[in-house]
Amino acid sequence: MSPGIPARTDRDPVPIPNGEAGTPGARASAGAKAEEPGIDPAGDRHGPAPADPGGPSILARLRHETRSHHEAIERVVDVDRLGASRSAYVRLLRGFLGYYEPLEGRLAGLPWEASGLDFRERRKAGWLREDLRSLDPDGPPCPTCPDLPEPVDLARGLGCLYVVEGATLGGRVVLRLIGDRLGIGPESGGRFYSGYRARTGAMWASFGRFAEAHVAAHPDRADAVVEAASETFDSLRRWLSGTGPGR
Numbered sequence: 001m002s003p004g005i006p007a008r009t010d011r012d013p014v015p016i017p018n019g020e021a022g023t024p025g026a027r028a029s030a031g032a033k034a035e036e037p038g039i040d041p042a043g044d045r046h047g048p049a050p051a052d053p054g055g056p057s058i059l060a061r062l063r064h065e066t067r068s069h070h071e072a073i074e075r076v077v078d079v080d081r082l083g084a085s086r087s088a089y090v091r092l093l094r095g096f097l098g099y100y101e102p103l104e105g106r107l108a109g110l111p112w113e114a115s116g117l118d119f120r121e122r123r124k125a126g127w128l129r130e131d132l133r134s135l136d137p138d139g140p141p142c143p144t145c146p147d148l149p150e151p152v153d154l155a156r157g158l159g160c161l162y163v164v165e166g167a168t169l170g171g172r173v174v175l176r177l178i179g180d181r182l183g184i185g186p187e188s189g190g191r192f193y194s195g196y197r198a199r200t201g202a203m204w205a206s207f208g209r210f211a212e213a214h215v216a217a218h219p220d221r222a223d224a225v226v227e228a229a230s231e232t233f234d235s236l237r238r239w240l241s242g243t244g245p246g247r
């Protein structure tokens with residue numbers, strides 16, 4: 001891990017419902033969030049809804065059980081290499097676009113809205129397109145990842161969404177570390193890595209509430225959520241290993 005990156009360890013408080021320690025802001029208090037002026041702390045304070053008292057928090061499980069997958073993908077998205085050249089950064093954005101766009105297409109087919117989550121506001125491919133328009137306007141079309149997870153139901157969709165929603169938390173850290181070196185800011189090539197900007201904490205908290213409520217209503221699908229999250233991390237890592245920075 002590069003210097004300056006707060007560790008995503010199990011020692012940190014996990015986002016367990018109903019507690020200050022459960023918020024991503026609290027988890028990063030010694031690191032990213034504390035230094036991020038744009039984060040909306042009020043959003044975090046609402047906190048995720050209580051989990052089913054009979055079962056563990058799904059967010060806690062996800063965080064714990066995908067930890068090694070996160071570490072593996074962090075090694076591929078190597079911040080030092082990324083910060084060393086704009087072309088590596090552009091290559092990474094192109095890799096993300098080739099994965100996020102088709103994955104979002106699949107996720108959009110699930111009945112999120114009927115279950116209370118506005119999926120449209122969670123699409124991120126448009127941010128990637130915006131960055132690529134400003135940094136690589138004449139680049140060739142992006143190749144599309146052929147090896148995507150299959151979110152056949154909301155539980156598996158939740159696992160996929162966990163990965164891309166959680167990435168907005170670390171993304172802001174990455175932008176802080178490489179932005180100056182590359183001359184990239186939130187409005188100039190760093191839209192994707194700015195995540196939901198000041199709403200990042202609130203969006204993560206509301207995703208958490210949705211995930212906890214879904215699994216509380218369908219406890220038998222908890223394993224499918226975690227499995228889909230692991231598959232998403234792994235397929236994205238494989239894809240970025242071939243297209244990412246330094247390749």
Ligand code: HEM
Nearest residue numbers: 005006008024027028063073074077162163166167169170
């Ligand atoms: C160099 C690359 C990366 C770094 C430095 C990084 C760093 C971090 C950090 C510091 C957090 C914790 C943020 C907080 O507690 O507020 C985090 C959370 C997370 N990151 Fe990353 N990340 C990286 C890449 C990625 C990628 C590529 C993905 C997936 C697309 C990803 C998915 C996640 C998820 C799902 C979480 C939420 C964990 C949880 O609390 O359950 N990260 N990351």
